[in-house]
Amino acid sequence: KNQVEQSPQSLIILEGKNCTLQCNYTVSPFSNLRWYKQDTGRGPVSLTIMTFSENTKSNGRYTATLDADTKQSSLHITASQLSDSASYICVVSGRGGSQGNLIFGKGTKLSVKP
């Protein structure tokens, strides 16, 4: 069964510190992997999209890595800010089929404290 597992479920860090969120998936065949940020009460917003051939991709203080061989991805947040408090969702798209459906992880809830 195609699944996306994220860890940890929740994380509390101090402002200015770095953190890394993990994503493991079993989706096959693989097409692309996405990271989304979802603020409380809002819709998810895309941070990065990576295909099979991409190992790392940055978006400001966010850096995503992908190891397609081990089916693992991570999202590294550098010099965290209070505004980084949100849920971070890992999403994997499989190849093939007409619908291009995305498989969502349950998210990691990040709290950044002053």
Add this chain to the structure above:
Amino acid sequence: NAGVTQTPKFQVLKTGQSMTLQCAQDMNHEYMSWYRQDPGMGLRLIHYSVGAGITDQGEVPNGYNVSRSTTEDFPLRLLSAAPSQTSVYFCASRPAAGGPYEQFFGPGTRLTVL
């Protein structure tokens, strides 16, 4: 561009009532979809459309209907609301079904069924 818009933002229904959640996008995207988000679960696909006049079921379609008469609009109908349909509903769009296209989400509709 307004992106993806949804109305209403909040709605309370009684069991057995019907209603339509509206979704519109102004990016000329072919692919549109509806998700529900429940606590402790990832976003789950309800219905999707790969173009005007074409719709199909997702993971959790029971109790919901959709239609796609134009590229811009993709309404979701609840036929006879049940408490199990209490959830946050998100509409999303992207240029096409397959490929690493960014998917844009609306702000969500928070629905409570009593």
